[in-house]
Amino acid sequence: MAVRIIVSPGDFAASRFVMSPVANTVGALLALERGTSAYGVAPWAGRVRERYLGLLRADPSLREVARAVRGCRGVPDFLAPPQSGMDTAIDDELAAVRATPDELAREQLDRYGAAEALPGPEVGARVARALRVIWDELIGPDWPAARVVLEADVIHRAGQLAAYGWSHALQDIGPDLRWDDQGWIELRDMEGPPIRLAGTGLCLTPIAYGAQWLSLDPPSYALVYPARGSGRLWSAAPERRDGGALDRLLGRTRAALLRELSAPAGPSHLAATLGLSVGGVGDHLAVLRDAGLVRRARAGRWVLYRRTPLGDALTEADPSGMSRRA
Structure with missing residues (x-):
């Protein structure tokens, strides 16, 4: 059929x-x-x-x-x-x-x-x-x-x-x-x-x-x-674990943003996904960008961020900082 x-x-x-x-x-x-x-x-x-x-x-x-x-x-x-x-x-x-x-x-x-x-x-x-x-x-x-x-x-x-x-x-x-x-x-x-x-x-x-x-x-x-990612929209919210090396290095919020940026995303998407304000996300992204962990590019009317190779390396080195609730 x-x-x-x-x-x-x-x-x-x-x-x-x-x-x-x-x-x-x-x-x-x-x-x-x-x-x-x-x-x-x-x-x-x-x-x-x-x-x-x-x-x-x-x-x-x-x-x-x-x-x-x-x-x-x-x-x-x-x-x-x-x-x-x-x-x-x-x-x-x-x-x-x-x-x-x-x-x-x-x-x-x-x-x-x-x-x-x-x-x-x-x-x-x-x-x-x-x-x-x-x-x-x-x-x-x-x-x-x-x-x-x-x-x-x-x-x-x-x-x-x-x-x-x-x-x-x-x-x-x-x-x-x-x-x-x-x-x-x-x-x-x-x-x-x-x-x-x-x-x-x-x-x-x-x-x-x-x-x-x-x-x-x-x-x-x-x-x-x-849509891609729609299943994650309704799944259980991420649960933070204490003691992840990336959290200790960057702070929990910036670590969460870096993990989320395995694919390009804009500030509004990140704010909605992580339950943050758009302004706060923008401030944290600026810090991550200055540190060389994310890069910014424009796609039409959208501004998108994605991890750099350095950001990928940091994230992959500490995969245990977050888990999903069952």
């Missing part, structure tokens, strides 16, 4: 990374309704499970949308319409969901084996209300930290794209996707005839709540995928 996306040079030129709060909300709903074993989202789902069950009991619209999502074989496109940029607002996306014609919504539900789901009129409006509840109660409070992780994923892949091409940018984009240098992408968890993008490109949409799906809403197509 697989579907191939035939990608032309024109499609590569038209492809772009985009941000979608609604796709993250749908991904969260999928994790809660279809299982949580993949993509590292289980800790988050376990944390919010009781609150989610309370929302289901209190909100009939959410109950029926959750039931429809649970019964679908895929993700109907109208649940998360493809976006066009990195500054998408949740209100604008929900307005698009709300405006979905009933005929289109039912055709898509039928395509994914849920023809009887969501009976009655104003399907899009009911779905938008349910997604708003999930967003307000379960997603919104974590969104600043989640967005930092999503932006870090985009920065990494954009760098891979610039340096090595699409084969590197997409090579670890998800366990169910296979890239072939002949010019096609294969999604192993979908079925259907080959899809030709015909110059429209792909909207590459990272999410922090697990799941991967392809949106087929011409003239826009979107590949929604789990």
Whole structure:
């Protein structure tokens, strides 16, 4: 069972990374309704499970949308319409969901084996209300930290794209996707005839709540995928051990920053990951940079830091300074 996306040079030129709060909300709903074993989202789902069950009991619209999502074989496109940029607002996306014609919504539900789901009129409006509840109660409070992780994923892949091409940018984009240098992408968890993008490109949409799906809403197509590092966002927080040599040498905060910089990251990402202020992170990074332990580079509108070889050597010499709680 697989579907191939035939990608032309024109499609590569038209492809772009985009941000979608609604796709993250749908991904969260999928994790809660279809299982949580993949993509590292289980800790988050376990944390919010009781609150989610309370929302289901209190909100009939959410109950029926959750039931429809649970019964679908895929993700109907109208649940998360493809976006066009990195500054998408949740209100604008929900307005698009709300405006979905009933005929289109039912055709898509039928395509994914849920023809009887969501009976009655104003399907899009009911779905938008349910997604708003999930967003307000379960997603919104974590969104600043989640967005930092999503932006870090985009920065990494954009760098891979610039340096090595699409084969590197997409090579670890998800366990169910296979890239072939002949010019096609294969999604192993979908079925259907080959899809030709015909110059429209792909909207590459990272999410922090697990799941991967392809949106087929011409003239826009979107590949929604789990962002790099999203599992760490929901895993147990790092536990510091007393007595690590790197902690004693640099201080706990600077040692933690140095360990985190095995891959490029910006101050906002580091602050969200380690629970620090952005200003404080900036001050510590300046000290580490002056000491020759990290270097700074610009990638588009982002300033990124990464360890130098000296920073790598110090970190590798003292791997026991941190552990993860079980």
